[in-house]
Amino acid sequence: MFNNLSCDxxxxxxGVMGVYRNTMDDVAQMVYYGLxxxxxxxxxxxxxATNDGNMPYFHKGxxxxxxxxxxxxxxxxxxxxxxxxxxxxxTGESYINNAQPLVVKYRRGSIGLAHNGNLVNAPLIRSGxxxxxxxxxxxxxxxxxxxxxxxxxxxxxxxxxxxxxDLIKGAYSLVIMTEGELIGVRDPHGLRPLCIGKLxxxxxxxxxxxxxxxxxxxxxxxxxxxxxxxxxxxxIRSIKLNxxxxxxxxxxxxxxxARPDSVIDGVGVYQARKNAGExxxxxxxxxxxxxxxxxxxxxxxxxGYSEALGIPxxxxxxxxxxxxxxxxxxxxxxxxxxxxLKLNPLRSNIIGKRVVMIDDSIVRGTxxxxxxxTLKRAGAKEVHVRISSPPVAYSCYYGIDTPDNKQLIGxxxxxxxxxxxxxxxxLGYISPEGLKRSVGIANDPYCTACFCGDYPLEIPLR
Ligand SMILES: O=P(O)(O)OC[C@H]1O[C@H](OP(=O)(O)OP(=O)(O)O)[C@H](O)[C@@H]1O
Ligand SMILES: NC(=O)CC[C@H](N)C(=O)O
Ligand SMILES: [Mg+2]
Numbered sequence: 381m382f383n384n385l386s387c388d389x390x391x392x393x394x395g396v397m398g399v400y401r402n403t404m405d406d407v408a409q410m411v412y413y414g415l416x417x418x419x420x421x422x423x424x425x426x427x428x429a430t431n432d433g434n435m436p437y438f439h440k441g442x443x444x445x446x447x448x449x450x451x452x453x454x455x456x457x458x459x460x461x462x463x464x465x466x467x468x469x470x471t472g473e474s475y476i477n478n479a480q481p482l483v484v485k486y487r488r489g490s491i492g493l494a495h496n497g498n499l500v501n502a503p504l505i506r507s508g509x510x511x512x513x514x515x516x517x518x519x520x521x522x523x524x525x526x527x528x529x530x531x532x533x534x535x536x537x538x539x540x541x542x543x544x545x546d547l548i549k550g551a552y553s554l555v556i557m558t559e560g561e562l563i564g565v566r567d568p569h570g571l572r573p574l575c576i577g578k579l580x581x582x583x584x585x586x587x588x589x590x591x592x593x594x595x596x597x598x599x600x601x602x603x604x605x606x607x608x609x610x611x612x613x614x615x616i617r618s619i620k621l622n623x624x625x626x627x628x629x630x631x632x633x634x635x636x637x638a639r640p641d642s643v644i645d646g647v648g649v650y651q652a653r654k655n656a657g658e659x660x661x662x663x664x665x666x667x668x669x670x671x672x673x674x675x676x677x678x679x680x681x682x683x684g685y686s687e688a689l690g691i692p693x694x695x696x697x698x699x700x701x702x703x704x705x706x707x708x709x710x711x712x713x714x715x716x717x718x719x720x721l722k723l724n725p726l727r728s729n730i731i732g733k734r735v736v737m738i739d740d741s742i743v744r745g746t747x748x749x750x751x752x753x754t755l756k757r758a759g760a761k762e763v764h765v766r767i768s769s770p771p772v773a774y775s776c777y778y779g780i781d782t783p784d785n786k787q788l789i790g791x792x793x794x795x796x797x798x799x800x801x802x803x804x805x806x807l808g809y810i811s812p813e814g815l816k817r818s819v820g821i822a823n824d825p826y827c828t829a830c831f832c833g834d835y836p837l838e839i840p841l842r
Pocket of ligand 1: 636676747
């Protein structure tokens with residue numbers, strides 16, 4: 381029932397994966413394992429494209445990776461170079477034609493491309509290309525990128541990518557495949573993550589290091605902001621854009637998107653979440669009997685909070701793991717039903733207790749409102765809420781796809797009004813400074829626009 385419904389809350393991010401092997405062994409199955417590990421980043425569609433040096437092969441479908449692929453399909457995906465994508469749509473509808481990777485043939489060969497992120501100037505470039513007679517097959521921003529690369533390819537693909545990067549603005553972590561190369565590209569601000577792993581006979585590029593782990597690749601480093609990494613028979617080489625940009629990696633990756641076992645830009649996601657919980661405890665302590673998490677994302681923060689105050693951590697909810705992250709139609713009653721199906725209180729643990737419930741974020745307020753009420757109905761004496769990110773008050777244009785400002789409860793209500801709206805006995809959010817400390821890097825290389833409105837690059841005209 382739920383797989384067909386579109387997400388209407390905090391959107392996930394796409395996941396990309398690329399594998400290059402020096403041997404002629406097929407890589408499709410390795411790409412599949414990587415996508416499986418990155419499934420949390422997108423559940424609408426999945427695709428794999430490979431190349432055996434002569435021609436591209438690809439298969440895409442709507443749904444989860446294990447619904448889209450089977451052994452027969454793997455046999456048809458030949459080649460020692462492969463890329464893959466799990467999608468959560470940010471530009472363009474969620475239907476098969478918009479599934480990635482995109483594979484195009486142009487006069488010098490073929491290009492496969494998988495994109496995580498969102499461009500802010502794609503409509504402008506697209507209409508310019510359309511004026512020149514270019515025909516688009518999809519409605520996604522990513523097709524603009526592949527078109528520009530093909531257009532500029534006369535001096536080779538790396539140069540074409542550099543020229544394309546001069547034109548496109550926004551968030552993009554890309555894996556690109558040609559007849560003989562796997563290429564990783566990260567936008568000049570490093571908005572979305574991308575890392576490189578080493579295999580005995582090749583390399584892997586993935587959105588998160590958990591994708592590398594799934595195929596036994598060793599994390600060697602992240603693709604740097606503004607870097608193009610080219611992998612071919614000669615090995616690995618890098619081109620850095622000849623410009624200075626302010627690094628602005630999305631801090632929400634640490635708060636919510638990424639898997640806790642991933643390491644992004646040298647910072648472990650689990651540790652960052654736990655640190656946030658400890659800092660939150662110092663900023664907003666409370667006297668209660670028990671700390672509980674909203675599973676799964678906020679568990680590390682809840683453990684950090686519990687350890688910092690010496691209050692026991694226990695399970696307050698059982699999560700139905702078969703529903704997926706968030707999914708439901710844009711209708712408030714359906715959204716509430718979804719939360720109820722997903723999180724059921726563990727009555728025996730909470731009855732008669734004063735609890736503090738830790739969650740990673742409040743976006744519209746649907747989840748908090750409903751589960752505070754659930755805990756109270758289940759017999760909790762007091763329900764205090766602590767949030768391991770600051771109030772989300774500004775829309776994101778670089779891939780999170782949070783709703784219009786007016787739907788963000790943090791944009792339209794004060795913290796006291798939010799407390800009343802969700803029915804909590806007290807409410808505390810981590811400060812922006814505290815959040816930055818939780819990721820442990822002092823010189824502030826993060827995008828915090830959704831909390832502070834300090835957008836690292838222009839926002840699109842609507
Ligand atoms: O204020 P809201 O609009 O309800 O959004 C906030 C909630 O959305 C996310 O959870 P989600 O249920 O999307 O997924 P999760 O199970 O991965 O935490 C996030 O972890 C918060 O719990
Ligand atoms: N979530 C993403 O990274 C989406 C990538 C691309 N903008 C799309 O809509 O397909
Ligand atoms: Mg949640």
